[in-house]
Amino acid sequence: MAGYSRGNPSMGDVLRTVVVLSAIVLGVWGIGQFFAVSPDEPTSEVDWRTAAGGIEPRAGFVPLVPDELPAGWRATRAELVEGRWQLGLVTADEEYVGLTQRPGDAADLRRLVDDRAPDSEVEGTERIGGRAWQESTTPGGDRTFARVVDSQAVVVTGSAPRAELIDFVASLVRYSP
Numbered sequence: 723m724a725g726y727s728r729g730n731p732s733m734g735d736v737l738r739t740v741v742v743l744s745a746i747v748l749g750v751w752g753i754g755q756f757f758a759v760s761p762d763e764p765t766s767e768v769d770w771r772t773a774a775g776g777i778e779p780r781a782g783f784v785p786l787v788p789d790e791l792p793a794g795w796r797a798t799r800a801e802l803v804e805g806r807w808q809l810g811l812v813t814a815d816e817e818y819v820g821l822t823q824r825p826g827d828a829a830d831l832r833r834l835v836d837d838r839a840p841d842s843e844v845e846g847t848e849r850i851g852g853r854a855w856q857e858s859t860t861p862g863g864d865r866t867f868a869r870v871v872d873s874q875a876v877v878v879t880g881s882a883p884r885a886e887l888i889d890f891v892a893s894l895v896r897y898s899p
Contacts, residue, residue: 766798770809773800774897777807783874785809786823788893792886795819806834811880811890818864819880819890826875831856831868839866839879850891867891 731739770787777785785807791797794814801808806824813819822838824830835842835858842858848867849855855867865887866879878891 767796768798768800770797770800773802774807774809775899777802777897781805781807781825783807783823783825784896786821786871786874786876786894787897788890789895790893792889813882813886815882817880817882817886819878819882819887821890821894822877822879823874825873826870827873828870831870831875831877834875834877835866835868838877839864842866848888850888851894855891 774785774787777783781802787809791811792814795811797809797811799808799810799820806822809821811819811821820838822834824834826834835856839858839860842860842864845857845859847854848857850867853869853871855869858866858868860866860879864879864881865884866877867887868875868877870876876894878887878894880887880890882890
């Protein structure tokens with residue numbers, strides 16, 4: 723038996739084993755890449771209507787929600803967090819729109835704006851649906867609309883274009899099943 727090393731493999735044996743194992747690993751990885759499905763939507767969608775239905779019994783107020791979401795928009799967050807109703811949306815153009823609502827007055831509204839849109843500068847007011855909303859912009863360009871609605875501090879902020887944010891604010895209604 724020429725070339726048999728009785729338990730002491732030669733360097734050639736070691737190299738051949740490494741090459742074969744590497745080929746197997748690369749083959750399995752390649753097959754996995756071929757069959758892997760990359761999601762079209764990197765964030766999961768949530769049922770915002772069902773979440774909104776549970777807010778009043780738990781928080782003691784009726785949440786504001788959009789009458790309908792525009793085509794291509796999806797809700798990625800809808801929950802009550804520390805007494806605040808939070809609805810996070812992604813537009814058809816992958817921009818962010820967020821609604822936050824909690825019981826409060828003008829002072830609470832300012833704190834909520836500072837929390838949701840830090841370092842934002844007030845630019846003035848915009849009449850939306852017949853009511854004046856305070857309009858602010860963050861240093862990063864996100865826009866915020868805020869006002870007290872029926873003893874509730876409401877803030878809508880996002881990276882979506884101003885017109886889309888205004889349309890969203892105009893669409894807000896008290897949740898009704």
